[in-house]
Amino acid sequence: MSADIFIPARTSGHGQFTVDIDHEKAGWGYSGLRVVELEAGASQALETGDSELLVLPLAGSATVSVDGHDYELAGRPGVFQAVTDYLYVGRGKELTITSADGGRFAFPSAVATKDLPTAYYPKETVRIDLRGAGDCSRQVNNYCLAVEGVTTSHLLACEVITPGGNWSSYPAHKHDEHSENERELEEIYYFEIASGPDGSAGFGLHRTYGTPEHPIDLCTEVHDGDTALVPHGYHGPCVAAPGYDMYYLNVMAGPSEDLVWLAPDDPAHHWIRASWEGQEVDPRLPMTK
Numbered sequence: 001m002s003a004d005i006f007i008p009a010r011t012s013g014h015g016q017f018t019v020d021i022d023h024e025k026a027g028w029g030y031s032g033l034r035v036v037e038l039e040a041g042a043s044q045a046l047e048t049g050d051s052e053l054l055v056l057p058l059a060g061s062a063t064v065s066v067d068g069h070d071y072e073l074a075g076r077p078g079v080f081q082a083v084t085d086y087l088y089v090g091r092g093k094e095l096t097i098t099s100a101d102g103g104r105f106a107f108p109s110a111v112a113t114k115d116l117p118t119a120y121y122p123k124e125t126v127r128i129d130l131r132g133a134g135d136c137s138r139q140v141n142n143y144c145l146a147v148e149g150v151t152t153s154h155l156l157a158c159e160v161i162t163p164g165g166n167w168s169s170y171p172a173h174k175h176d177e178h179s180e181n182e183r184e185l186e187e188i189y190y191f192e193i194a195s196g197p198d199g200s201a202g203f204g205l206h207r208t209y210g211t212p213e214h215p216i217d218l219c220t221e222v223h224d225g226d227t228a229l230v231p232h233g234y235h236g237p238c239v240a241a242p243g244y245d246m247y248y249l250n251v252m253a254g255p256s257e258d259l260v261w262l263a264p265d266d267p268a269h270h271w272i273r274a275s276w277e278g279q280e281v282d283p284r285l286p287m288t289k
Contacts, residue, residue: 005208005218009225016044018104019190019227022051023111028231030154030253031186032109035225038062040102048093052116052153053109054143055087055095056249058192060103066095066118074123075103079159079192079247082288083126083141088119088152106190110155110253121150128289130281131168136272137282138168145252145261156185156252156261162204162240163284164194169236171269172207175262176214176232178255183262185254187230189238191222194245202244208235222246234266245287 010018012025019035026032032051035058036044055064057075064071064087076082089095091112097105127142141159144150162168175185193202203223210216210233218228222238240246252261265273 005216005229005231006220007227007229009223012227016042018225021188021227022109026186026229028186029255030111031188031251033188033190033227033249033251034107034109035104035190036097036107037104038097038099038102041100042102043096043098045094045096046107048089048091048095048109050091050111051109052088052090052112052155053107054155054157055089055097056106056108056143056157057084057086058104058106060099060101060105062097062099062103062105064095064097066093069118071120080161080194080245080287083123083128085123086121086143088116088121088144088150090116090118093118106249108155108157108188108249108251110153110251112153113257114153116151116153125149128286130285132170133276133279133281135165135282136167136170136276137285138162138166139285139287141288146259152259154253154257156259158250160238160248160250161287162238162246163282163287164240164244164246165242166282167237167239168246169238171265171272172209172234172236173263173265174232174234181262181264183254183256183260185252185261187235188251189228189230190249190251191224191226192247193222193224196243203241204244204246205237205239207237208233210234
């Protein structure tokens, strides 16, 4: 790896970008993420290069211009309030995003090996799953992760919302080999943490660990705007501190073109899933619709 696997908020950014991580900066082959913050009326031009990407509003609405066509994204007030419509843009494109009222926008990306047309997806296409139970309850918003009618070359992306006090990405799982039960996928975690009722800054925890043969080790506090890279190894849990809801955007890509997410649990903790039987899903979920 040519970069640290934990990137504090704004340390990779420049200009209007708060996050700027491509596959070369990460030191791997496929996954990337940029996040831009726009003042009211501001614009940002981008080139996709050899990557495909999504234009995914985190907060605010925008107009995206691609190939002489304008796409209107209604967006959302914030990641804890709603899911959003979004735009797919293929490799070799130039685009400009403009936000009349200002906002924050993510561009999850993956190096592509085929050309696909620009496509707009309304929020109604976003599949919402509730996973786990009890204090392992969380919400997953699927944008291009096994969503019918959404096609990419290599990119997989979803959002996870974890109510304060709950655990997600648990049991820990991995996807660093290609087999019948697993796919090789690099992964980026981008975090946003809700503030407390008095405006206090929230936090959570994130864990990545490997094996004796392929070691990796990260156990850190995470704050709003932080990013973690998972090149290999088991990852999880992500724990939302009580009182502070946690959001993260997962960006995944790897060499396979079958767009399948397969991730076996750490065998030591797989039994946890059986303990959820008979437990109710956290009544705070779903948090967004």
